[in-house]
Amino acid sequence: MTHDPADLAPRLLDWYDAHRRTMPWREEPTPYHVLLSELMLQQTRVDTVIPYFERFVARWPTLQDFAAADEDEVMSMWAGLGYYRRARNLLKAAREAVARGGLTGDPASLRELPGIGAYTAGAIASIAFGTQTPVVDGNVERVLSRLHRDGSDPTTTKGKRRFWELAEPLVPADRPGDFNQALMELGATVCSPRTPDCAACPWSHDCEAHAAGVALEFPKKKPKKKPVPVRGVAGILAFDGGILLAKRPAGVLLGGLWDPPSAEVDAESDLEGALVTAFRERLSLDVVVERRLGDVKHVFTHRRLTRTVFRVGLVGVGEPQALQGYDEVRVHRPGDGLALSKLALKTLALADDLPLLG
Numbered sequence: 001m002t003h004d005p006a007d008l009a010p011r012l013l014d015w016y017d018a019h020r021r022t023m024p025w026r027e028e029p030t031p032y033h034v035l036l037s038e039l040m041l042q043q044t045r046v047d048t049v050i051p052y053f054e055r056f057v058a059r060w061p062t063l064q065d066f067a068a069a070d071e072d073e074v075m076s077m078w079a080g081l082g083y084y085r086r087a088r089n090l091l092k093a094a095r096e097a098v099a100r101g102g103l104t105g106d107p108a109s110l111r112e113l114p115g116i117g118a119y120t121a122g123a124i125a126s127i128a129f130g131t132q133t134p135v136v137d138g139n140v141e142r143v144l145s146r147l148h149r150d151g152s153d154p155t156t157t158k159g160k161r162r163f164w165e166l167a168e169p170l171v172p173a174d175r176p177g178d179f180n181q182a183l184m185e186l187g188a189t190v191c192s193p194r195t196p197d198c199a200a201c202p203w204s205h206d207c208e209a210h211a212a213g214v215a216l217e218f219p220k221k222k223p224k225k226k227p228v229p230v231r232g233v234a235g236i237l238a239f240d241g242g243i244l245l246a247k248r249p250a251g252v253l254l255g256g257l258w259d260p261p262s263a264e265v266d267a268e269s270d271l272e273g274a275l276v277t278a279f280r281e282r283l284s285l286d287v288v289v290e291r292r293l294g295d296v297k298h299v300f301t302h303r304r305l306t307r308t309v310f311r312v313g314l315v316g317v318g319e320p321q322a323l324q325g326y327d328e329v330r331v332h333r334p335g336d337g338l339a340l341s342k343l344a345l346k347t348l349a350l351a352d353d354l355p356l357l358g
């Protein structure tokens with residue numbers, strides 16, 4: 001079976017022309033639109049991203065507008081999309097790109113921007129500038145592993161490199177951006193992990209795994225580690241007409257986001273005692289636990305958190321200070337635009353008896 005790029009690319013592009021999905025960033029694939037959409041799409045479904053993309057473009061129509069945005073506002077608009085480091089990277093990359101005179105079609109120079117890896121650089125260069133360079137995501141890895149019946153493990157560095165090497169010669173000089181999008185789309189819609197629709201695939205006659213009836217065995221991956229269970233506590237404190245929230249510093253889990261004061265605890269810890277200590281050591285406040293509101297569960301990439309939420313009351317008077325692992329502390333009132341993590345929203349939902357949350 002040969003894998004002649006001159007034959008494979010036109011067939012994939014014909015398929016794409018007939019089946020491409022409508023997405024707002026495809027209507028006008030400017031470098032800014034591609035940067036924004038590709039960062040939003042990492043680990044996130046297209047349907048989820050579309051309204052966020054539209055809101056961002058309406059608020060900041062150009063790269064220059066976005067580069068001048070306030071970080072808190074960006075984080076607040078990003079709330080709910082998850083993986084918040086992407087939002088900070090996006091802003092840093094936009095500012096750096098504007099300082100350099102704009103985004104370019106050279107993948108190597110794009111990769112010098114903060115948070116821009118090979119994938120995003122390839123996407124901007126090929127889709128927005130027509131540079132003949134590959135783009136490899138999980139969908140592309142799956143298609144190529146099946147097409148070549150290649151047993152490389154895409155979760156390893158060596159395996160990843162292998163899929164970039166397999167992709168590179170396939171990218172045509174004509175319409176490289178459409179080709180890359182077509183390959184990702186083929187993986188997303190036809191060559192799915194568990195139910196590939198090989199009858200609808202433009203490469204079914206070229207695909208070695210399909211010919212051997214072993215498509216589902218590719219790509220070969222080591223089994224994933226299960227997320228580690230973690231226990232935590234959080235306290236809802238009514239304060240000065242609102243609820244006290246604290247902000248974590250950038251660079252840590254949920255960094256830059258606001259959340260009720262909380263702590264991680266050992267499985268056998270005294271939860272109420274740990275919470276009182278956390279308020280004292282992290283916020284310089286003395287509190288008493290009034291009642292248990294319930295538990296919230298939240299899964300991060302490698303951790304499965306069960307957080308017990310308590311209503312707490314202030315002992316005497318106190319002025320909160322952001323200490324140990326917090327950047328800032330503030331009183332949250334409805335509609336103040338603070339960027340809240342999904343975990344914070346779940347936690348606050350347990351305090352719905354507080355009229356101040358509306």
Ligand code: SF4
Pocket residue numbers: 143146147190191192196197198201202203204205207208209210215
């Ligand atoms: Fe995937 Fe089937 Fe197409 Fe092979 S023939 S690339 S397994 S959809």
